[in-house]
Amino acid sequence: MNDKDIVQDEKIVGSDTAKRKIFTAKQKLLHRSPKFSWIFKSVKIIDGGASTSGGRGCTDGRDNIWLNAGMDEEELVDIMEHEAKHIERKDCDKDVEDFELWNIATDAVINNEMENEGKYIRNGVRIAGAASMGAEKLYKNLLTQKKGLKEEPRYEQAI
Ligand SMILES: [Zn+2]
Numbered sequence: 001m002n003d004k005d006i007v008q009d010e011k012i013v014g015s016d017t018a019k020r021k022i023f024t025a026k027q028k029l030l031h032r033s034p035k036f037s038w039i040f041k042s043v044k045i046i047d048g049g050a051s052t053s054g055g056r057g058c059t060d061g062r063d064n065i066w067l068n069a070g071m072d073e074e075e076l077v078d079i080m081e082h083e084a085k086h087i088e089r090k091d092c093d094k095d096v097e098d099f100e101l102w103n104i105a106t107d108a109v110i111n112n113e114m115e116n117e118g119k120y121i122r123n124g125v126r127i128a129g130a131a132s133m134g135a136e137k138l139y140k141n142l143l144t145q146k147k148g149l150k151e152e153p154r155y156e157q158a159i
Helices: 003-008 016-032 034-042 073-089 099-116 135-149
Strands: 044-047 057-059 064-067
Touching: 003 016, 016 034, 016 044, 016 073, 034 073, 057 073, 064 073, 073 099, 099 135
Parallel strands: 044 064
Antiparallel strands: 057 064
16 A cells, blocks of 8 residues: 555544554554454544543444554554454443443453553553453452442543
């Protein structure tokens, strides 16, 4: 893909600079993890908007990934993988009582998986053993804990 094609790529939304950076990060991610190529064939990546959710990346679980292209490239690759994992696992389709807690549970599982694979998400949700526990069980534990405590459990910032 030449520079003109990258800038005109409708699957990436942002300034020309942001598009180039996201394109490069996407290529690096697909080189590292080719299994996500089916996701990035259809998903739109949008620069900006992620900060409204208090993090640096988010997805609707189907059609769009929002992120901040201002972060360094290595982090951008990891955030894109994190969001792709949400889509792969269909995390956003889950009908749960407390979606915020479900999101924390799935973030913890994904980040723990990535950590186990030697990747590192800065400032993401960290719960030890989350990957081996699985999102369902972790979510149930968090919900029980929340109801028992009648106050918000403490977490690190979600991404
Ligand atoms: Zn997430």
